[in-house]
Amino acid sequence: MASSVTGGGGAGGSGPDVGGLMEKAKELDQLKKEQDEVAGEINKIHKKILASPEMVDKSVDTILLKLRALYTHAKELSESEISASNALIGMLDGLLQSGASTAQRKKIEVGEQKKKRIKSDTETPRFSAASMRNQLDQAANLKGEQVAARVKSDDEKDEWFVVKVIHFDKETKEYEVLDEEPGDDEETTQRKYKLPMSCIIPFPKKGDPSSAPDFGQGRQVLAVYPGTTALYRATVASHRKQSKNSYILEFDDDEEDGSLPQRAVPFYRVVALPEGHRQ
Known part of the structure; x- marks a missing residue:
């Protein structure tokens, strides 16, 4: 593979601007509204079942299929919420690390305070607290799992590797992870890192293609x-087929003989490209 795979630097990138941050926040708000709508639909069906148990006997398949679809949608929305939240955290880290001026930070704080006052009329604190608990519980459940982790980041590029989650601290919101196969230049055979939630992306379940x-x-x-155990930016060249469960990808800077070769990668080793990724 070309320089980016073997360790060469990519083009420099600047941190996310305030406008991009606000757009991502709007996306998160929309996800929460959709979650409320789905929860409302689920509750309606539950109430109907409790009020008319005989209804279940008459159309049990239809009801169960509808409930399954709603719960599947709720799961997808929850995963999207985690992804959007992680992206927001990463964007905020980028603003802070890029040396945002005091005036810019003040503008963000004022905007956030105004948004909180507006949202307080439409959202209950319990929903926000429950959402955070849900994220923390899902993070804790990753213990022993392999995940994608941004172990290094600088002004020019981010480095992502496959690591194993050893522990998640709910107080500090940090993962302790193990790089089981570090590169040849590492002094030890294995290396541990402590990383924030924004640096971790869970992989789809290997035995469950529907989770991807x-x-x-x-x-x-x-x-x-x-x-390898390294992750790089790629473009989907061929849509995943259920029979093969692999994506055909073209990796950036993977040029051979003037063209990008197409490589098959299992669905459980492909994740969404993080916001502001540098390679």
Whole structure:
């Protein structure tokens, strides 16, 4: 693979601007509204079942299928909320690390305070607290799992690797992870890192293709380069087929003989490209 895979630097990138931050916040608000709508639909069905148990006997398949679809949608929205929240955290880190001026930070704080006052009329604190608990519980459940982790980041590029979650601290909101296969230049055979939630992306479940996002042709993703434990930016060249459960990808800077070769990568080693990714 070309320089980015073997360690060469990519083009420099600046941190996210305030406008991008606000857009991502709007996306998170919309996800929460959709979650409320789905929860309302689920509650309606539950109430109907309690009020008319005989209804279940008459159309049990229809009711169960509808409930399954609603719960599946709720799960997808929850996962999207985690992804959007992680992206917001990463964007805020980028603003802070890029040396945002005091005036810019003040503008963000004032905007956030105004947004909180507006949202207080439409959202209950219990929902926000429950959402945070849900995120923390899902993070804790990753213990022993392999995940994608941004272990290094500078002004020029981010470095993502496959690591194993050893522990998640709910107080500090930090993961302790183990890089089981570090590079040849590492002094030890294995290396541990402590990373914030914004640096971790869970992989889809290996035995459950339905847990994977359905990336379409032309979509940019972050994927494990075949034969390595490193993740790089790639473009989906061929839509995933249920029979094969692999994406055909073209990795950036992977040029051979003037063209990008197409490589098959299992669905459980492909995740959404993080906001502001540098390679």
